[in-house]
Amino acid sequence: MTTMTSDFLVIGGGVIGINLALEAKRRFPGAQVILLEKEASCGEHASGRNSGVLHAGFYYSADSLKARLTKDGNRRLTDYCRERGLGINRCGKLVVAKNADELPVLDELLARAQRNGVELHGITEAEAREIEPRVRTHERALFSPATASVDPREVMGEFVSNAKQLGIRILTDATYLGAQNGVVNTTQGDITAGYVINAAGLYADKIAQDYGFSEHYRILPFKGLYLYANDKAGPLRTNIYPVPDLRNPFLGVHHTVTLDGHSKIGPTAIPCFWREHYNGVQNFRFGEFLEVVSREAELFLRNDFGFRKLAWSEMQKIYRPRIVALAAHLVDGVRTECYTRWGAPGIRAQLLDTRTRKLEMDFRMEGDSRSFHILNAVSPAFTCAMSFSEYAFQQIEKVMDLPEKWGHENIA
Numbered sequence: 001m002t003t004m005t006s007d008f009l010v011i012g013g014g015v016i017g018i019n020l021a022l023e024a025k026r027r028f029p030g031a032q033v034i035l036l037e038k039e040a041s042c043g044e045h046a047s048g049r050n051s052g053v054l055h056a057g058f059y060y061s062a063d064s065l066k067a068r069l070t071k072d073g074n075r076r077l078t079d080y081c082r083e084r085g086l087g088i089n090r091c092g093k094l095v096v097a098k099n100a101d102e103l104p105v106l107d108e109l110l111a112r113a114q115r116n117g118v119e120l121h122g123i124t125e126a127e128a129r130e131i132e133p134r135v136r137t138h139e140r141a142l143f144s145p146a147t148a149s150v151d152p153r154e155v156m157g158e159f160v161s162n163a164k165q166l167g168i169r170i171l172t173d174a175t176y177l178g179a180q181n182g183v184v185n186t187t188q189g190d191i192t193a194g195y196v197i198n199a200a201g202l203y204a205d206k207i208a209q210d211y212g213f214s215e216h217y218r219i220l221p222f223k224g225l226y227l228y229a230n231d232k233a234g235p236l237r238t239n240i241y242p243v244p245d246l247r248n249p250f251l252g253v254h255h256t257v258t259l260d261g262h263s264k265i266g267p268t269a270i271p272c273f274w275r276e277h278y279n280g281v282q283n284f285r286f287g288e289f290l291e292v293v294s295r296e297a298e299l300f301l302r303n304d305f306g307f308r309k310l311a312w313s314e315m316q317k318i319y320r321p322r323i324v325a326l327a328a329h330l331v332d333g334v335r336t337e338c339y340t341r342w343g344a345p346g347i348r349a350q351l352l353d354t355r356t357r358k359l360e361m362d363f364r365m366e367g368d369s370r371s372f373h374i375l376n377a378v379s380p381a382f383t384c385a386m387s388f389s390e391y392a393f394q395q396i397e398k399v400m401d402l403p404e405k406w407g408h409e410n411i412a
Helices: 015-027 065-083 100-116 125-131 152-165 201-210 286-302 304-316 320-328 385-399
Strands: 002-011 033-036 093-096 121-124 140-144 169-171 176-180 183-186 189-198 217-224 227-229 239-242 254-257 263-266 339-342 346-353 364-367 371-376
Touching: 002 015, 015 033, 015 152, 015 189, 015 385, 033 189, 065 100, 065 152, 065 385, 093 125, 100 140, 121 125, 125 140, 152 169, 176 201, 189 201, 189 385, 201 217, 201 346, 201 371, 217 286, 227 320, 263 320, 286 304, 320 339, 346 371, 364 385, 371 385
Parallel strands: 002 033, 002 189, 033 169, 093 239, 189 371
Antiparallel strands: 093 140, 121 140, 176 183, 183 189, 217 346, 227 263, 227 339, 239 254, 254 263, 364 371
8 A cells, every 4th residue: 555645635526526626726736636536437426417407596595605606606617618618508497386376486586596696587477488388387487597507427527637637636446444643544545635625425424523523414315316308208498497495405306408408307305225325225334324214214203394294205206107297397298108217316415404403505614724524515516616616715725724835826
């Protein structure tokens, strides 16, 4: 086993981890940056399995980090894709109401967009049908022109290529084993790290605990599945979303237009029984199973944040006619035989606050002079990864010592 040295060690090769490594190199050109990824390549979990939608930023309350970072993140990632010749489908998004009871939520979303400085238009039912003739809504709808779709794996590949060009060392098949006295132990050898940044997604809370953080937070994994349309479904011009329940971080079953113009419905948000519970008993760990299931059982019995109803309704969506029926509320002509292929599952590393017993709605991070921990970086983290990483480093620079040898660049 070799012993390596780094000024910055980033743990986790998802979209947040790779952008944190890029931001470290941008701010400190002279620093040695190593990124640690336990899989054979970066972006094998949520970052490569998400919907590919670039969100506009109107769902979030104005005092949240999500509101602060998503609008700018959308703009920056859109520009990044254009500058580097990456595919992007600027198809927009409609948010529709099933009935009169949902109209006040449309008004709230429009108010949030105005407070967040996000372009969002309140339109009539007739205007919505001009955008997408098959859409179903009650009286009114919202249209977001800035919402777009990309191929997340293509974007991740470009970020990784960019990192390698800048001299960032990416260690794959390198699993974090533990840390002590400034040395991080991995399956590829020990790393003496000047500063550790933890962006480990589903295991971020576990690693943070090794450094004395995440005392009141635990990851609660949810499985997301999309059901893909076949040629019988017919094309859609834009993404179509339902009015969301603003009390939880999930956006409900919707129609997503992919980069290549096809469509899919979903996602589910099914509670997992262990952290990487993708298919069957894949990645099963008995200790994780006991930890996750016991926490979910307690939430179910107490019905914290309506978990009982949430879990039951989400598990029903694995039944194909059920998820298609929900999607049919949004679009005319949706039939079960038009949706036949499930996509690869993704798992949302959702943070639970063990004090309030509620799901964390905003991004969450903790750190000190030795380490920094990204505890909750779920949707829209892919959209705002560049802005998120810049903000995270603003917080890091407040608490860490900055050696002159790193060649600090002033970032406006």
